[in-house]
Amino acid sequence: MSYANDMPTVEKVARTDAGLAAELRLGVMRLRRRLAGERHPDNELSLNQMGVLGVLARRGELTVGELAAAEKVQPPSMTRTVNCLEESGDVVKSPHPTDGRQVVVGLSDQGRDRVLADRARRDAWLAQRLRELTPEERAVLRQAAPILDRLAQQD
Amino acid sequence: MSYANDMPTVEKVARTDAGLAAELRLGVMRLRRRLAGERHPDNELSLNQMGVLGVLARRGELTVGELAAAEKVQPPSMTRTVNCLEESGDVVKSPHPTDGRQVVVGLSDQGRDRVLADRARRDAWLAQRLRELTPEERAVLRQAAPILDRLAQQD
DNA sequence: GCGGAATAGTTAGCAGAGGTAATGAGTTAT
DNA sequence: ATAACTCATTACCTCTGCTAACTATTCCGC
Known part of the structure; x- marks a missing residue:
């Protein structure tokens, strides 16, 4: 140390x-x-867009409001991000089956492909740095990551 | 856990x-x-401005370039932040004694007062959340904080 | 059943914070 | 002395977040 x-x-x-x-x-x-x-040229998605695709990949289809809550942003911000992702063809918006106010957002096939490919590239820099740490330090971060996220989640 | x-x-x-x-x-x-x-109304300084004042408080007078390197931003961004801080009277810019190209930035008395007062308020939210963690979790974060910063410092 | 309250999403407009490219001023080296 | 380099700045653009205001839909009380 x-x-x-x-x-x-x-x-x-x-x-x-x-x-x-x-x-x-x-x-x-x-x-x-x-x-x-650390966003190479081949990675055309922003950090936020990647974040949204990642949540969709983990949790399946979500409404705009749920996405906003998950990423801790206000609904208008999420609307913009989702529109951007829809325009690039990575997500699909569909009406909620029972509630006409809500909009369900899901990954498209292209989005699903992209989230895998881009995630690998996106995290390459950080993963490389992590590999340069000692196992003990990685262990600390492994414990710290959920705590950080939990701090962010609190009301 | x-x-x-x-x-x-x-x-x-x-x-x-x-x-x-x-x-x-x-x-x-x-x-x-x-x-x-989490930036209360009485806190008129932005996160970045606080960050710069914090670095100056720790390391003393620095040039614009050194500040940019410390905060991992490009020089123009730091120029803007420093100008803003100068306008609010929290830092003072002075010519470098031997090198006329460089500009030395230092805390003013007001800035030094402010960094203490505002830091307390600024970190209140996070500190409160930290207090709600278990001692073990705080210990993890205490170990993790320098590692995170070191990750950010690496080329 | 119907009218008002609540909820979900969007639109519009603004601010903060970052970047690159080009410029100016000062220093160093040839 | 001049060419090349370095530091800071200026000008301009993008991204991402916010609040406020608006629309559409649903829910609730009567």
Whole structure:
């Protein structure tokens, strides 16, 4: 564990909750920025679009509202993302069978293909970095990932 | 450890590096989104501005280029953020003593006051959530925070 | 059954934060 | 002295999020 030595940016000040909050915030913001930047030319889908396709791949067809809740965005934002995905032919919108207000969104065949191919490329950078970590560090992140997501899910 | 049960969004698929990458990406993106939203009215500084003030508070005066590198953004983006902070009186720009091309950015007294006051408010939401975790979970995040930041730092 | 409240989605408009390309000013090297 | 490079800035564009306002549909109370 020598990584703290050459890291002037994040010192070991995460002792208090406030300190941990600050460190976590910085790390999350920077990592997300890097992730957004690591979008090769062959990957025409944005991070958000990939996120939506990923949720659809995991959970099957969902309504716009459910997608918005899952991704923790407001409905209008999800409408835009879904419209964009529909235009590119990756998702299909269909009317809800019993409730005429709702719209059901599902993956198209193209979208299903794409989510696999693009996910591999999309996560290549991060997966490569993960591979460069020690097994212990990976274990920490493996435990941390669901906690992070849970933090994001809370009201 | 029962949290995985009521979390359909993030299953325990983070066994492979690719799976971990995907989970981590989702968690980071969602948490960052929540963080950006949790900005009370009395907090007039944006997340990025806070980030820059935080770096200056830790590392002292830096040039625009160094700040851009630290926050992993392109120089023009940092110029804009710094200009905004200068306008609000939180940082001071001064010419580099030996190199006329560079611009040195430092915290003003007001900025130094503000970084303390606002950081407390800014992290209140996250700190509160952290307090609701178990000590073990906090320990995981405490280990994870520097790893996340290190992932973001890598070329 | 019908009229008002609630809900789902959309549209319109705005702000923040990021990027690239081109420019200007200053420094370094030939 | 001039050519080449570096740092910061300017100009412009994109993406992604938000709120507010509107439409369409459903649900509820009478």
